[in-house]
Amino acid sequence: MDNKMNAALFYAPQDVRFERIDIPRPSEGEVLVKVRAALTCGTDIKTYQRGHPAMIKKVPTTFGHEFSGDIVEVGKGVKYFKPGMRVTCCNAVPCMKCFYCKNNQHNLCEDLLVLNGAYAEYIIIPERMVRINLLEFPRHLSYFEAALSEPLGTAVHAIRLTGIEQGDTVTVIGSGPLGLMLMRLAALQGAEVIALGKGEERLKQAEKFGVKHIIDISDISSLDKQIEKARQLTSEGRGSDVVIEAVGKPEAWEEALKIVRKGGKVTFFGGCKRGTTITVDTEQLHYSELKLIGVFHQRPDDYRRSLKLLSDRTVDGRDFVKETVPLSRLIETFNRVKSLEGIKFSIDPTKME
Ligand SMILES: [Zn+2]
Numbered sequence: 001m002d003n004k005m006n007a008a009l010f011y012a013p014q015d016v017r018f019e020r021i022d023i024p025r026p027s028e029g030e031v032l033v034k035v036r037a038a039l040t041c042g043t044d045i046k047t048y049q050r051g052h053p054a055m056i057k058k059v060p061t062t063f064g065h066e067f068s069g070d071i072v073e074v075g076k077g078v079k080y081f082k083p084g085m086r087v088t089c090c091n092a093v094p095c096m097k098c099f100y101c102k103n104n105q106h107n108l109c110e111d112l113l114v115l116n117g118a119y120a121e122y123i124i125i126p127e128r129m130v131r132i133n134l135l136e137f138p139r140h141l142s143y144f145e146a147a148l149s150e151p152l153g154t155a156v157h158a159i160r161l162t163g164i165e166q167g168d169t170v171t172v173i174g175s176g177p178l179g180l181m182l183m184r185l186a187a188l189q190g191a192e193v194i195a196l197g198k199g200e201e202r203l204k205q206a207e208k209f210g211v212k213h214i215i216d217i218s219d220i221s222s223l224d225k226q227i228e229k230a231r232q233l234t235s236e237g238r239g240s241d242v243v244i245e246a247v248g249k250p251e252a253w254e255e256a257l258k259i260v261r262k263g264g265k266v267t268f269f270g271g272c273k274r275g276t277t278i279t280v281d282t283e284q285l286h287y288s289e290l291k292l293i294g295v296f297h298q299r300p301d302d303y304r305r306s307l308k309l310l311s312d313r314t315v316d317g318r319d320f321v322k323e324t325v326p327l328s329r330l331i332e333t334f335n336r337v338k339s340l341e342g343i344k345f346s347i348d349p350t351k352m353e
């Protein structure tokens, strides 16, 4: 080891450079992990395109946040974790001290600590993360499968907060990686799932996940037509018991309100651009007794459930990641994701071409 590692460094939007930088060393309570799989995620692609106020605080900086790897060194005072262990880590960890943490709403913590830097050969896991959100995973699981625990955890959280009954009709709007995870989890709850999405590979995957009705929206330009189609698929056209929005656009949030039945629930999963608003018909909200549920992030227990679902392959991570690419092809891979190729890709930071 020459004490240098490969890293993708974010300098500015659309300016990411591949450099050799110093391998960090763990301080007290910290753990050094050799990253074996770092996944592509919409958040990182957005960061690349336009920066990110919360994730990027100084430049240049490493980025990437869904990962797993091998422990290579532990700092003083670290208990349980040892070199050679295969671990994965939820990249945002609560403080366990504030009002929200004590109120069992850790995802709303006032002092979430966020870790960024998975598109590099090594990463330091901060002390708090080691204590709360660093998990060992079983040998039979590939690194990329374990790395899916972070995004899947947010879907586990959303499904838990939504509350789905067996036999419910659940419409999921959006067929990105998280839309697909939400569909899979809803189907596992015994729901009749309707999917609105696009991308041939993704919709094929939705079918494999047990989604009953698939509406390919690339053929339907008008929102009203999409709504009509989705409602037609529900019993007597009355609308869906549950609608989950996983696009992150105000139009899609409003669309969800038009697909839900009276007395139904709408879960808003996709984060919209800051400052955007939606219109809700007060009469509908009031007389139809709609339940509108916002969801964000995950609790440590959601994260543990997520890794368990992946470990026993109740959710098969191999359906989400079909290809591993070297770090040097990161940007090209972001563009492939944007053109709806594949679902997620695994980046191997040890490889440069
Ligand atoms: Zn992510």
Ligand SMILES: [Zn+2]
Pocket: 094, 095, 096, 097, 098, 099, 100, 101, 106, 108, 109, 110, 111, 112
């Ligand atoms: Zn807290």
